[in-house]
Each structure stands twice: as structure tokens, then as C-alpha cells.
Amino acid sequence: xxxTDRQSAEKLAHPPLDRRQxxxxxxxxxxxxxxxxxxxxxxxxxxGKEEASLRFPEKVSLRVINDRPPCLETPWNYYRHDxxxxxxxxxxxHLQFLPTTxxxxxxxxxxxxxxxxxxxxxxxxxxxxxxxxxxxVNQCSGNSRSFFNPPVPGAQWNNGAMGNARWTGVPLRELxxxxxxxxxxxxxxxxxxxxxxxxxxxxxxxxxxxxxxSTEKFPNVPDFVKSLxxxxxxxxxxxxxxxxxxxxxxxxxGFPVRLVVPGWYATYWMKSLSEIRLVPQQxxxxxMKPAYRIPTTPNAIETPDHLSASTVPINRMNVxxxxxxxxxxxxxxxxQTHELEGIAFDGxxxxxxxxxxxxxxxxWREASLGNDLGRCSFRRWRFSWRPEQKGSHxxxxxxxxxxxxVQPLEEGWNRSxxxxxxxEKLTVEVV
Amino acid sequence: xxxxxxxxWGSLLATLAAVLLIVVPVAATLxxxxxxxxxxxxxxxxxxxxxxxxxEPPPGPNRDQFTANCRLCHSPRLVxxxxxxxxxxxxxxxxxxxxxxxxxxxxxxxxxxxxxLNSLHQHEQ
Numbered sequence: 001x002x003x004t005d006r007q008s009a010e011k012l013a014h015p016p017l018d019r020r021q022x023x024x025x026x027x028x029x030x031x032x033x034x035x036x037x038x039x040x041x042x043x044x045x046x047x048g049k050e051e052a053s054l055r056f057p058e059k060v061s062l063r064v065i066n067d068r069p070p071c072l073e074t075p076w077n078y079y080r081h082d083x084x085x086x087x088x089x090x091x092x093x094h095l096q097f098l099p100t101t102x103x104x105x106x107x108x109x110x111x112x113x114x115x116x117x118x119x120x121x122x123x124x125x126x127x128x129x130x131x132x133x134x135x136x137v138n139q140c141s142g143n144s145r146s147f148f149n150p151p152v153p154g155a156q157w158n159n160g161a162m163g164n165a166r167w168t169g170v171p172l173r174e175l176x177x178x179x180x181x182x183x184x185x186x187x188x189x190x191x192x193x194x195x196x197x198x199x200x201x202x203x204x205x206x207x208x209x210x211x212x213x214s215t216e217k218f219p220n221v222p223d224f225v226k227s228l229x230x231x232x233x234x235x236x237x238x239x240x241x242x243x244x245x246x247x248x249x250x251x252x253x254g255f256p257v258r259l260v261v262p263g264w265y266a267t268y269w270m271k272s273l274s275e276i277r278l279v280p281q282q283x284x285x286x287x288m289k290p291a292y293r294i295p296t297t298p299n300a301i302e303t304p305d306h307l308s309a310s311t312v313p314i315n316r317m318n319v320x321x322x323x324x325x326x327x328x329x330x331x332x333x334x335x336q337t338h339e340l341e342g343i344a345f346d347g348x349x350x351x352x353x354x355x356x357x358x359x360x361x362x363x364w365r366e367a368s369l370g371n372d373l374g375r376c377s378f379r380r381w382r383f384s385w386r387p388e389q390k391g392s393h394x395x396x397x398x399x400x401x402x403x404x405x406v407q408p409l410e411e412g413w414n415r416s417x418x419x420x421x422x423x424e425k426l427t428v429e430v431v
Numbered sequence: 432x433x434x435x436x437x438x439x440w441g442s443l444l445a446t447l448a449a450v451l452l453i454v455v456p457v458a459a460t461l462x463x464x465x466x467x468x469x470x471x472x473x474x475x476x477x478x479x480x481x482x483x484x485x486x487e488p489p490p491g492p493n494r495d496q497f498t499a500n501c502r503l504c505h506s507p508r509l510v511x512x513x514x515x516x517x518x519x520x521x522x523x524x525x526x527x528x529x530x531x532x533x534x535x536x537x538x539x540x541x542x543x544x545x546x547x548l549n550s551l552h553q554h555e556q
Binding site: 053054055056057058064065066067068069070071096098100101102103104105146151153155156196197198214216218219220221251252255256286 | 475476477478479480481482484485503504505506508509512513514515516520524529530531532533
């Protein structure tokens, strides 16, 4: 065990400790041979008892996929809103030490590396710059992972690891321009305030560019750092956002600022962004390679027996659509008109058409599209349906993007449980 | 000496007032900090408190070894919400935790932890 971890563990040992800290300390101390293990030191709480009261700060009751680090899923009824409310917006952290305390007096966003002028910005500095807004879907790469067959390890999301919000902030491009992009820049890396490992000194400041990686000699939880190719980073719609739906971001969604990369999976939307670094070579940190990779095959599909030999970093979202109302299993009266409703989105081309098949895919009929909030937003669809026959009905919904990308009828699979976008089915009982 | 007495009283009162104005709030702040509820923080500090709702790992073989190692980085819930994997798959997952994330599991401990993980889904039935 590295001495730094032991030192940190000792710092954590100063009272008062909450149970969470105590658990960590006890576990680390146990490793260091100070205690004989910790199961008898952590009084049991009956499983399930805490479920009802497990509410996270600034959040309504969300489906708890994990509590440390928090992975919280948005309940389905919230997709009745075009913009997902901040307090219902899903949460996904990789590392257990979150920035639960942020002091804006000292917080700075730093831009450095391969630039003409390293710069730092306070939140007030960022707010004083010309602001820009975009409505965009933020979707976890592994949204819907729990439906993969055969199952794959990872956070077992249903479909609720996504949300749509109006993001406001400063275009990343403007900040890069101020710092001066040096010739030969290849990638732009992004790091936040969260930290991994067994224990951490909360006062430990970031050393710019000094990120912890996992090595064969010293495997450990690597810091969460992501990168974009410079040409992508220069896109005008990528924001360093300090507002979400007109308010400060909830801490669990990345206060004080997060990166917004419209059309791309949420893994790039660095929460509690604190460091931007330009590099003159491809960045291959753990969370870019080998993590968050997809097969180079069409729609990232492979099979367990034939895993793709070549992979690339996950990037743009594929096209999806969902039923929102009614919910699966609903009982609908025969010979009456019912308003079906749902959402569709893609990786930034916008939705051309949404079609409904009331008869299991044999025929398709066009749904009407709702307000256009932008090409990266949820697009609401509505469909009036009048079932005549009683019994169980299966309806399908299929979206096509403006670039002609269409959802597949057959479900795909890959080893990481990413990019599911098979046509969704809804079963209702007509009575 | 006596002629200056009224002036001294005034000075003493002023000093007392100053002491009350400064020391009492500071003391209150300090007391608030040591007892930590509610915490006194400047307006520039944004602070949240995460709930403590970790489920206890269900009984099973080698549960102590699971607790001592796996809980260093994540809640048991992450494990309890996983689907049913084969023993081989659990072995691959533990390998990743050891070799990539640095879980301090010794090669001797690994089979014990895999056995615990493999036993979990029996509780569901």
C-alpha cells in the first residue's frame, strides 16, 4: 500500500467521522494491519430499509443504481417534459471522492499545456464573457445496459440515464482562442474535481497536467480525464456551461461548470470541469484507452464469440426514440382514440421522421413532431391511435435522423453495453 | 486619578461592547464548526452532504474479505445491482479490479472473493 494512501487514511481518522468516512478508514486501516477486518465494526442495517429515504442533495427520489459513487436514474415520467428538470436529471460519477464542497473564492478553470498563454478563469470571469445557449441531450454511453443479452458488467441502467436541458455558458472555442492554440495541437484533455482511490486528502490541489494513471507496476484508480480531438473541440456549439435550465448546475451534475458536447455521449461532458489541457499528441489516458471504446463495426455491434479486434473511443450518439405515454402494460379502451407520446433524438442531425407500427412492424405510420428545440434536443412526437380489436397489442416506434440514420429492428450487442438503439416496443392491453 | 474615572468607565464600556460584538459571534461560529450542525460557511462555498445508504453485504462465504477490499472504492450496491454472471465472469471482473483499479486483493484471496460474489444471486431467489 502506498504511503500517500496511508497518510490520507490517518488524516481521515480525525474525529468527527461520519459513517461513510469511518467505513473507508476502517477498510484502509484493516489493510494496513491495524484492525482485524471491519465487518463487526459496521453495524448492519437491514437491506431495503434505507431505500425509501435514500435521497441525494438537490434531487428528487431517483432510482439508485449505486450510492457510492452515485449512479442515479431518472424516473420515466419525467420524460413528459421536453426539458428534464434539474432535480430529476440522472447522475453518474465514476470515482468515489466527489467535489461535495466547492469554494468559488478559490475555484478556477485552468487552460494550459500546448497554448500560447496559460490562463485561469474564476466563475465570475466566465460569467462576464459572452454567453451562449444550446438545448442538448446528455446520455450515458451505457444507457439501457441492463437490457443487453448476454448481460455485461457495469452500471445496470434501464433507459433513464439520459436527460435534455438548456445549457448556458461560454463556447469552449472562445476560451481556447484566448489561450492561443499552438500549432501541432492534437487533442484537448478535460479533467474535473473528482478523485479516485481508497482515500484522499480533500485539500489536495490539482497539479496541472499531473493526473494519476494506472500502471502495471502500480495499478490504482486512474483520475477521470477525457479528451476530444482538436478539430472537434473547436466546434462552435461546445460549451463550458455554468447554467442548466436557467439555474446553477446541481453539484451532482457538475457544479460549478461542466463541458457540454452536443450530440456526443455524456462521458465527454466533464463534470466540475477544472482543467483543460492541450497536447501535441494523441491522449491515451485510461478513460480514453482502454475504457469507453467501441468496436469499429457498423453501429458498434459485435458478438461475444467474435469480439472486434479494432476499437475507437466512443463518440457521437446514434438515433433513438421512446414511448413515454402510455406506459407499458397500460389498459386502453377499444374503439377510442388514444394520444401516444414520446421522444426521439440523435447525434446532432435532428429528427426527420418518427414512425409508429401498431402491428409489430408490418406497417408504419408517421407520427407528428412537436416543438423543435434544436438539432441536439429531444424531439417530442405524438400519435393518435384508435385500436378496434381487444387484446394485447405491441406497438413499435422508429426514428430516422435528418442524415437518414434509422433505428435497427434487431438488437445489437457489444462487450461494454454501449449505444443500444434498437426499435423500442410498447405492450398495452386493449379492453 | 479620580478625575479621570468617568472617562475610564466609558472606555471600559466601549471595550466590553467591542468584545461582545466580536468575540461572541466568533465564539458562536467556532462552536458551530466544532459541532458541525449547521455548518457555518461563507456564501461562496457550495456544499452538499451525500446520504449514507449503503446496504450491508448479504451473508455469504468470505464476506469479510469482500468488505475489506471491495468497499474501499464502492458501495456493495454496485455489486448487488449486477445481473447474474458466471463464476468465470466474476473472476474477470475481480481481475479488472485488481489489475486496473488496484484493488489490494492478493492472488490467494481472489478465489474467496469470487466465491462470495458468485453466491450473491442465491439470496435473490
